[in-house]
Amino acid sequence: METITNTKGMLADFVEELPKVELHLHIEGTLEPELLIALAQRNGVDIPYKTIEAARAAYQFEDLQSFLNVYYLGASVLREERDFYELTLAYMSRCKAQQIRHTELFFDPQTHLANGVALAAVMGGINAALRDAERDWHISSALILCIERDRDPQPAVALLERACALGGIAGIGLDSAELGNPPEKFQEVFKVAKSMGLHRVAHAGEEGPPAYIWQALDVLDVERIDHGVRCLEDPALVRRLVDDRIPLTVCPFSNVALKVFSRLSEHNLGRLLKAGLLATIHSDDPAYFGGYLSENIIETLSDLDLTAEDALLLERNAVEAAFCTDQRKQSLLRDLDQYGASYRNLL
Numbered sequence: 001m002e003t004i005t006n007t008k009g010m011l012a013d014f015v016e017e018l019p020k021v022e023l024h025l026h027i028e029g030t031l032e033p034e035l036l037i038a039l040a041q042r043n044g045v046d047i048p049y050k051t052i053e054a055a056r057a058a059y060q061f062e063d064l065q066s067f068l069n070v071y072y073l074g075a076s077v078l079r080e081e082r083d084f085y086e087l088t089l090a091y092m093s094r095c096k097a098q099q100i101r102h103t104e105l106f107f108d109p110q111t112h113l114a115n116g117v118a119l120a121a122v123m124g125g126i127n128a129a130l131r132d133a134e135r136d137w138h139i140s141s142a143l144i145l146c147i148e149r150d151r152d153p154q155p156a157v158a159l160l161e162r163a164c165a166l167g168g169i170a171g172i173g174l175d176s177a178e179l180g181n182p183p184e185k186f187q188e189v190f191k192v193a194k195s196m197g198l199h200r201v202a203h204a205g206e207e208g209p210p211a212y213i214w215q216a217l218d219v220l221d222v223e224r225i226d227h228g229v230r231c232l233e234d235p236a237l238v239r240r241l242v243d244d245r246i247p248l249t250v251c252p253f254s255n256v257a258l259k260v261f262s263r264l265s266e267h268n269l270g271r272l273l274k275a276g277l278l279a280t281i282h283s284d285d286p287a288y289f290g291g292y293l294s295e296n297i298i299e300t301l302s303d304l305d306l307t308a309e310d311a312l313l314l315e316r317n318a319v320e321a322a323f324c325t326d327q328r329k330q331s332l333l334r335d336l337d338q339y340g341a342s343y344r345n346l347l
């Protein structure tokens with residue numbers, strides 16, 4: 001088969017129009033400085049930045065915890081149902097612009113509850129925007145409730161049950177400060193989630209050791225690992241992930257911003273793919289890490305000397321990893337095949 005392209009400009013053109021799937025995206029991490037400042041004013045929330053430039057200047061991180069401090073501060077301006085609607089619709093309009101056909105969003109309800117916001121307001125706003133984007137732009141989506149692993153695990157089951165009663169929850173995730181908070185702390189809520197028929201994912205192996213990835217698989221029974229880049233330190237773990245086709249939702253800009261890798265050209269995505277792992281590329285917290293899905297794919301492939309064929313492979317992997325119906329997957333795969341074929345015909 002003829003390969004498609006090689007210069008960075010051609011790769012960028014190819015990726016921008018490529019139909020894409022986002023699977024690792026924190027909706028609170030799409031809060032751009034413009035909306036952050038506007039909501040702080042509208043809701044009378046005092047934050048340390050008064051201008052868009054000052055907010056952007058504060059987005060320099062040393063590690064995951066230094067990022068989380070800024071991220072949770074940002075999330076504190078979200079107070080009303082319409083704030084969640086506007087945030088989510090703004091993100092979905094980015095999806096439309098970036099040819100993202102299916103997106104799975106994380107949200108952090110414990111943060112909003114701690115800020116005095118009702119769960120129904122959070123979920124009402126998010127779900128309404130997802131419905132509008134499906135109706136108007138045909139973007140399918142799934143909402144994943146994240147449990148914050150640096151909080152007490154005890155109230156998590158009741159929270160999950162309340163959220164499911166409100167409707168629209170497709171799965172459970174595990175996020176926030178990884179080191180010192182192993183997945184096994186959350187065995188009970190993941191067991192309940194499974195019994196409710198929910199999908200299960202967990203952040204593991206971003207800053208934490210391979211042992212946390214093993215625990216996410218064996219104790220939480222997750223279907224995907226978020227990040228997982230440290231798996232290469234453990235050959236037996238790599239074999240397990242390859243044999244079971246467990247997807248790794250990799251976020252290159254996030255990994256560089258949080259100093260998991262010193263620069264994009266040092267990222268291990270190419271090695272993950274060579275090892276036969278089902279890796280995919282996503283954007284994590286794009287308002288804070290400098291780019292959405294297209295930018296993550298273009299810059300990463302370019303810096304790692306990967307090609308447009310690799311971009312197609314990554315999107316096929318993402319379709320396989322997605323929590324949508326088989327019918328939707330077939331339709332997404334057909335679009336990918338057609339797109340690849342039409343590009344090859346142009347050469």
Ligand code: HPA
Pocket residue numbers: 026029064071175176177203206254284285
């Ligand atoms: O990158 C992340 N890692 C862990 N928790 C998070 N919550 C938002 N973004 C992240």
Ligand SMILES: [Zn+2]
Pocket residue numbers: 024025026175203226284
């Ligand atoms: Zn994440």
